Amino acid sequence: MRNILLFGAGKSATCLIDYLVNNAPRQKWHVTVVDHDLMLIKAKTGKSYYVTPAAIDVKDQDARQPLIAEADLVISLLPPALHILVARDCLQFKKHLLTASYIDPEVRKLEKEIEQAGLLFMYEMGLDPGIDHMSAMKVIHSIEKKGGLIYSFRSYCGGLISPESNDNAWQYKISWNARNIVLAGQSGATYRDKGKVKELSHEQLFDQSKTIQIPGLGKLAYYPNRDSLAYMSSYHLENIPTFMRATLRYPDFCEGWSAVIKLGLTDDTRKLQTDHLTYFKWATQHVKIDKQLSNEENMAQYLNVSSKSKIIRQLKYLGLLNGDVINLGEQTNAAILQHIMEARLIMQPSDKDMIVMMHEIEFERRNMATRMHSYMIVQGEDSLRTAMAKTVGLPLGIMAKLMLQEKITVTGLQIPTMPEVYNPVLKELEEFDIRFEESFE
Incomplete structure (x- = not known):
């Protein structure tokens, strides 16, 4: 055995x-x-x-x-x-x-x-990274095998709440590691767009109004991931003008998270004593308070939004505008924020999450320009057997089986970009309703 x-x-x-x-x-x-x-x-x-x-x-x-x-x-x-x-x-x-x-x-x-x-x-044998590599390479190899010349590659993936469970101001609930969510984008992002290298700071990442249309879901917002350029050689697309990997969210989340970053609440370096610190005082540590204004008005003035805006409603939903004491001892801002999110944005037992992934590839073949979309939407069963757990865990399980059956010959430090890995893994994932649809323009 x-x-x-x-x-x-x-x-x-x-x-x-x-x-x-x-x-x-x-x-x-x-x-x-x-x-x-x-x-x-x-x-x-x-x-x-x-x-x-x-x-x-x-x-x-x-x-x-x-x-x-x-x-x-x-x-x-x-x-x-x-x-x-x-x-x-x-x-x-x-x-x-x-x-x-x-x-x-x-x-x-x-x-x-x-x-x-x-x-x-x-x-990188999970969802993102993982299924994104495997599905992208399958499409890339297919296009190249037919003589197509790829000049633009954009890949998007997001762990979202399913529409029927989307019932809070953030349009978000936690289906994976909350700390990773809090610290997302801390190092900014680098990608290539039309031949130019673009760099965005953490503060700029979520302050974008860029959206993409997902079949059956409508518009989702996105923000670029880390260092997209590092994957150009892995995908053998070193010389193409446009290459970007990005994370998907509902648009409301990106707007609210941009405000959270502006308030400095994702910082994980300096510790604060919270035993007598209220949530409002913590959230406004960089805000000059006008005592003649309400908490909502002070926050709105600093963020340059209306006191009745969606962003103020989001901050109220997290409890950041009340006078309750945090009482968590000495913690960083990021740790406090993680604690809040785990309490306020928790998935209820009947809630379902959703994974959305899309590759948008533009290529030329026989002097004809084509845009291809390869996309996947996976629904979770409940708050335990989530779409996130399925798409992260199943590729690992399938790969383990293939390795123990001695069907994998590759060795070394690898990510799953080779046909001997992605073909059998993607094929078995379809048995679990994890599959891609394709469309062309």
Whole structure:
């Protein structure tokens, strides 16, 4: 029996655990699920004969290393900063590694050793990054095989609330790691547009009114991701004039989040004492208060909006305009904001989320310009088996199966851009209603 070791049993692990447990009898594998929270593991795994829960502190080397030594394959859904602990152990004990996270500089330092050991460390094997790479490369290779010359590539993806559950001022509810949402865009973004490199700061990112039309959904807003240029070589599109990867949101969210950034509430560097600090005083720490004005009027004046505007309603929804005391001890602004979001923007048990992804590719073939849209919309089942959990977890599960069946020959530090990976993974994802539709103009 083969042994799969999974680190992390959080929001994104639910459907991955389901997949591994359901396939265990036929595939003859055993799954060990590691998390600091034993009750959380048991809630996700049930009483399956094929699962062993392991409640440990992943930073504890003496507890972590024996588990890795006994595994045939390791999957990590830990917070990104902790992957390197697992990666170094996988290299030491010669174990293959799968994760949905971005390749970071620390694991990049191990690239030669990973290759020399004949191991596969497949990073970015989730949704975004993950399904975006696989689906994009399938389309790119198809266009190029038919003689098409690509000159513009834009890719969009967003974890949204489904329309029937979209019932708050933010048009947003949390379906994944709230800290990642709070810190999104901190390093700004770089992309190429019509031959020119564009750079946006964190403050500029959400202050955009750019939208894209999604079939069946209407207009969604978008903001560019991190460093799009870093993926041009991965996609073999180094020389095209336009290349951008972006995140999708409902337009109201981007407007409100731009105000939150202007207020300085996403800063994660300086700590504040909150035991006697009210939410309003915290939210207006950079605002000159006029005592003759109401809280709403002071905030509206600073943000240069109406006191009855949508943005003021959003801030009120988060409780930022009231006199309640925060009482969380010493925290950064980002940590306080995360706490608020987890309380106010939580998914209710019956809520459903939605994943939207679209590639917009322009190319020329036989002197004819064509614009292609390849898009995917995935609905969650409920607040536990979300579209986010499906689209992050299932690619990892399918890839694990392919690797244990020895159907994958690639080695080294990789992301899933090669046909031997994306063809079987995308094909099986269709069995879970994760599929792409195409249209041409």
